[in-house]
Amino acid sequence: xxxxxxxxxxxxxxxxxxxxxxxxxxxxxxxxxxxxxxxxxxxxxxxxxxxxxxxxxxxxxxxxxxxxxxxxxxxxxxxxxxxxxxxxxxxxxxxxxxxxxxxxxxxxxxxxxxxxxxxxxxxxxxxxxxxxxxxxxxxxxxxxxxxxxxxxxxxxxxxxxxxxxxxxxxxxxxxxxxxxxxxxxxxxxxxxxxxxxxxxxxxxxxxxxxxxxxxxxxxxxxxxxxxxxxxxxxxxxxxxxxxxxxxxxxxxxxxxxxxxxxxxxxxxxxxxxxxxxxxxxxxxxxxxxxxxxxxxxxxxxxxxxxxxxxxxxxxxxxxxxxxxxxxxxxxxxxxxxxxxxxxxxxxxxxxxxxxxxxxxxxxxxxxxxxxxxxxxxxxxxxxxxxxxxxxxxxxxxxxxxxxxxxxxxxxxxxxxxxxx
Amino acid sequence: xxxxxxxxxxxxxxxxxxxxxxxxxxxxxxxxxxxxxxxxxxxxxxxxxxxxxxxxxxxxxxxxxxxxxxxxxxxxxxxxxxxxxxxxxxxxxxxxxxxxxxxxxxxxxxxxxxxxxxxxxxxxxxxxxxxxxxxxxxxxxxxxxxxxxxxxxxxxxxxxxxxx
Numbered sequence: 001x002x003x004x005x006x007x008x009x010x011x012x013x014x015x016x017x018x019x020x021x022x023x024x025x026x027x028x029x030x031x032x033x034x035x036x037x038x039x040x041x042x043x044x045x046x047x048x049x050x051x052x053x054x055x056x057x058x059x060x061x062x063x064x065x066x067x068x069x070x071x072x073x074x075x076x077x078x079x080x081x082x083x084x085x086x087x088x089x090x091x092x093x094x095x096x097x098x099x100x101x102x103x104x105x106x107x108x109x110x111x112x113x114x115x116x117x118x119x120x121x122x123x124x125x126x127x128x129x130x131x132x133x134x135x136x137x138x139x140x141x142x143x144x145x146x147x148x149x150x151x152x153x154x155x156x157x158x159x160x161x162x163x164x165x166x167x168x169x170x171x172x173x174x175x176x177x178x179x180x181x182x183x184x185x186x187x188x189x190x191x192x193x194x195x196x197x198x199x200x201x202x203x204x205x206x207x208x209x210x211x212x213x214x215x216x217x218x219x220x221x222x223x224x225x226x227x228x229x230x231x232x233x234x235x236x237x238x239x240x241x242x243x244x245x246x247x248x249x250x251x252x253x254x255x256x257x258x259x260x261x262x263x264x265x266x267x268x269x270x271x272x273x274x275x276x277x278x279x280x281x282x283x284x285x286x287x288x289x290x291x292x293x294x295x296x297x298x299x300x301x302x303x304x305x306x307x308x309x310x311x312x313x314x315x316x317x318x319x320x321x322x323x324x325x326x327x328x329x330x331x332x333x334x335x336x337x338x339x340x341x342x343x344x345x346x347x348x349x350x351x352x353x354x355x356x357x358x359x360x361x362x363x364x365x366x367x368x369x370x371x372x373x374x375x376x377x378x379x380x381x382x383x384x385x386x387x388x389x390x391x392x393x394x395x396x397x398x399x400x401x402x403x404x405x406x407x408x409x410x411x412x413x414x415x416x417x418x419x420x
Numbered sequence: 421x422x423x424x425x426x427x428x429x430x431x432x433x434x435x436x437x438x439x440x441x442x443x444x445x446x447x448x449x450x451x452x453x454x455x456x457x458x459x460x461x462x463x464x465x466x467x468x469x470x471x472x473x474x475x476x477x478x479x480x481x482x483x484x485x486x487x488x489x490x491x492x493x494x495x496x497x498x499x500x501x502x503x504x505x506x507x508x509x510x511x512x513x514x515x516x517x518x519x520x521x522x523x524x525x526x527x528x529x530x531x532x533x534x535x536x537x538x539x540x541x542x543x544x545x546x547x548x549x550x551x552x553x554x555x556x557x558x559x560x561x562x563x564x565x566x567x568x569x570x571x572x573x574x575x576x577x578x579x580x581x582x583x584x
Binding site: 037038040041044045048049050067068071072074075078122123124126138139140141142144146188189192193205219222224277352364365366370383384385387388392 | 435437438441442443445446447448460461479480483484485486487488489491492508509510513514517518522548573574575576578579582583
């Protein structure tokens with residue numbers, strides 16, 4: 001019986017010829033990731049285990065992005081704990097404020113993740129790197145601590161859901177709509193303990209930023225990881241970023257899948273997720289009666305250049321609705337610079353939006369855009385749980401950057417056709 | 421390992437943002453995390469958990485963020501066992517890693533009501549609703565997982581092995 005992409009990557013990392021779903025494997029890790037919220041807990045556990053040195057300072061990434069630039073004294077204390085550890089352990093991939101970006105935007109952009117690699121991160125959206133053909137999954141802080149100490153992690157080999165993408169997306173439809181639609185179809189536990197393996201001729205129609213968005217939200221369907229084939233689009237992206245050798249894996253023709261889901265991109269419409277679960281999807285055009293107080297464009301899901309460009313294209317020459325806050329959050333410093341160079345920052349400012357520093361910020365109700373009781377936001381982030389962006393009486397509607405930008409202009413859920 | 425207590429019951433998809441809201445993630449202090457556990461879906465959790473030590477929930481318990489602060493907050497609140505129809509996979513690993521006993525048992529999760537008295541024997545996987553007299557069977561954890569939980573988490577487990 002054949003193997004899926006994920007199974008092949010895990011088998012190689014475990015040093016075995018083949019593996020099957022349900023098997024337990026101890027795998028060598030290529031990268032262990034943590035952020036300013038999860039790494040401090042991991043560092044405490046690391047010390048509790050009696051560990052003194054990390055297994056390889058070049059294979060650990062410590063990324064301050066959630067509550068930085070420090071939002072309060074307690075956050076500053078945690079960021080300092082991580083910084084002190086990074087300095088003491090000579091961690092290669094530690095990025096200080098001013099050089100740092102949102103972890104899942106920064107690592108692919110800088111070529112720190114590559115096809116065939118096995119990556120764990122103490123952040124649930126670590127699954128993002130499946131877009132470049134890596135096996136990457138979110139873990140807790142203790143697993144991160146074990147990974148830092150030993151360079152290994154045990155995994156239960158997942159079975160896979162095959163997601164076949166067909167056709168070509170219509171104008172304004174994006175990767176975000178693909179993943180929201182999929183979550184709506186299979187539910188927030190529709191791929192629990194499983195891999196989502198994307199395939200089909202529709203894959204080549206989706207650019208790398210779109211694939212990163214899709215893989216990023218695999219966790220929102222309960223999946224262990226989401227993974228794309230390494231095609232010419234991906235290789236072109238990697239050519240500018242990754243100089244070390246890597247191995248691209250393809251699924252065997254007789255690989256076994258728990259389920260096959262087909263998505264016809266030609267028929268896919270702009271999609272939103274209404275409060276309070278990502279599976280609560282609707283067509284954006286059916287929700288235009290929902291008034292909003294805030295728009296957030298950014299995050300590890302949608303803070304890349306393709307996202308900034310489409311938002312600017314729609315906001316250009318328009319004004320953000322009265323009393324509405326439109327907060328644009330670039331994912332990395334490179335995204336900031338490119339936005340400046342391409343004149344997008346002027347467009348955002350002219351429209352009456354704010355353009356901030358890279359941070360997770362409001363996505364998890366941290367800072368830079370927390371909602372009050374009774375407020376509603378359209379956001380390009382990944383979760384709309386109760387209280388996610390602030391008060392438990394606030395609401396988040398998940399959407400693509402195109403829908404979010406149009407909604408900022410209209411002061412309600414809107415589609416780009418209404419404003420362009 | 422055994423647990424016996426009155427049950428606090430929740431529904432499906434209890435996410436880690438409501439178990440411990442991100443606004444309280446600026447600390448790693450267990451007691452402080454516990455003081456805000458569940459407050460966004462159950463304002464009375466702190467009072468309830470003083471005497472009720474078993475949580476029973478529906479599908480996909482602990483979905484969302486990987487924050488280990490979530491099982492830490494539950495454990496530090498004095499909860500001795502979480503029974504659910506299913507668990508989100510990161511929460512599942514984290515609970516074992518920090519030594520919070522959890523059991524997947526759809527039949528028990530469906531039948532047990534809020535306020536029922538429950539007895540659970542984790543070695544055999546037997547769960548009894550003392551209030552109704554119903555008994556359920558879950559797959560018990562293998563001995564090494566029981567040992568990790570018994571040590572209070574994998575850090576202590578590893579330390580014990582290293583020192584042995």
